Amino acid sequence: MLPRTAYVDQSVFEWEQQYFFGGGWLCVGRSDQVARPGDQRAEQAGQGSVLLARAEDGALHAFANTCRHRGHELLPCGASASHGVIICPYHAWTYGLDGDLRAAAGFKNRADFSAGQWGLTELPVVEWQGLIFVDGSGQAPPLGDALRTLDEVIAPYEMSRLVVAGTHEYDSTANWKILTENYHECYHCPSIHPELCKVSPPKSGENYDLAGTWIGGTMDLRDGMVTMSLDGTSGGVPLRGLDATLLRTVIYLNVFPNVLISLHPDYVMVHRLLPLAANRTKIECSWAFAPEAVERPGFDPSYAIDFWDLTNRQDWGACESVQRGLSSPHAQPGPLSPAEDAVYQYVTMVARGYLGQPIWNSGAAAPAVTGR
Ligand code: FES
Numbered sequence: 004m005l006p007r008t009a010y011v012d013q014s015v016f017e018w019e020q021q022y023f024f025g026g027g028w029l030c031v032g033r034s035d036q037v038a039r040p041g042d043q044r045a046e047q048a049g050q051g052s053v054l055l056a057r058a059e060d061g062a063l064h065a066f067a068n069t070c071r072h073r074g075h076e077l078l079p080c081g082a083s084a085s086h087g088v089i090i091c092p093y094h095a096w097t098y099g100l101d102g103d104l105r106a107a108a109g110f111k112n113r114a115d116f117s118a119g120q121w122g123l124t125e126l127p128v129v130e131w132q133g134l135i136f137v138d139g140s141g142q143a144p145p146l147g148d149a150l151r152t153l154d155e156v157i158a159p160y161e162m163s164r165l166v167v168a169g170t171h172e173y174d175s176t177a178n179w180k181i182l183t184e185n186y187h188e189c190y191h192c193p194s195i196h197p198e199l200c201k202v203s204p205p206k207s208g209e210n211y212d213l214a215g216t217w218i219g220g221t222m223d224l225r226d227g228m229v230t231m232s233l234d235g236t237s238g239g240v241p242l243r244g245l246d247a248t249l250l251r252t253v254i255y256l257n258v259f260p261n262v263l264i265s266l267h268p269d270y271v272m273v274h275r276l277l278p279l280a281a282n283r284t285k286i287e288c289s290w291a292f293a294p295e296a297v298e299r300p301g302f303d304p305s306y307a308i309d310f311w312d313l314t315n316r317q318d319w320g321a322c323e324s325v326q327r328g329l330s331s332p333h334a335q336p337g338p339l340s341p342a343e344d345a346v347y348q349y350v351t352m353v354a355r356g357y358l359g360q361p362i363w364n365s366g367a368a369a370p371a372v373t374g375r
């Protein structure tokens with residue numbers, strides 16, 4: 004395990020916000036949340052927030068969510084808007100969807116004011132598999148470099164064509180890394196997930212060991228079970244790109260630092276973690292299905308959502324107990340079992356980051372966490 008302070012110490016949390024969540028590529032949402040030209044949305048990203056805006060030509064822009072006048076947020080975090088321009092709510096400075104300053108009351112015709120100098124601060128943004136990633140540092144190497152080995156694993160699922168048919172939001176009193184570590188092992192499944200063990204053998208599967216800023220592995224479905232649901236049946240349709248092996252497999256992936264992607268034969272579940280404090284994390288969960296399933300009369304996504312909502316709550320309960328347990332000053336790191344090898348891969352990646360080694364391969368390394 005990582006040292007206890009990694010999970011409970013607010014100064015470690017603040018370092019992570021700066022260098023993990025604001026220091027490289029972070030998932031800030033889904034493409035379908037800013038689908039049309041004019042769509043805008045603000046999301047937390049490390050110590051600040053970003054404003055996403057879809058321009059008329061369909062290009063997605065990301066800006067630091069701070070007005071160039073006196074710093075007001077252009078939209079509150081988590082809020083959406085749809086408008087041909089970006090208007091600051093404070094003194095109504097108005098920007099184009101490309102970030103250029105278009106209007107600032109009282110500054111017109113002033114020789115000493117050049118609107119061209121006061122555009123929004125743009126950040127690198129990439130849409131990948133229907134998810135939006137922003138590089139809050141502005142200096143990370145391309146996201147494609149970090150996820151190259153994952154592209155092949157994930158391609159058959161064609162995530163960007165899938166349709167989200169359900170979402171849940173959870174507020175958990177656990178550290179974001181405890182939630183991630185829990186995702187990476189099924190050593191706990193026989194103890195807390197009787198429903199999951201009915202459809203998927205907890206000891207099945209393998210972990211990938213490939214380069215990149217991601218970690219993950221597979222698990223099998225039991226004979227007779229076609230997906231992860233309470234009775235092992237599907238209310239959807241199999242994803243069209245999957246071969247016979249993938250139709251019997253569930254793939255669990257974590258793209259560092261904050262997105263968990265669970266690929267099923269007939270749907271994809273995505274968890275996005277938003278750390279709020281050392282001991283508190285908001286979790287956004289979405290379930291996406293093939294369009295041909297969603298369009299069917301009477302389609303009901305609850306077979307997938309109910310199964311995972313129950314399993315999620317079992318997981319959060321365990322993670323919150325770990326958080327409380329680790330808040331004891333007597334808590335000490337314990338050994339990982341061989342069945343927790345993906346947890347080992349994960350904590351190694353985190354620990355390298357703590358030591359000041361760059362997570363995104365090159366670019367600016369963070370200073371090491373000191374004094375602990
Ligand atoms: S702070 Fe945005 S217009 Fe004044």
Ligand SMILES: [Fe+2]
Nearest residue numbers: 185191196318
């Ligand atoms: Fe679990």
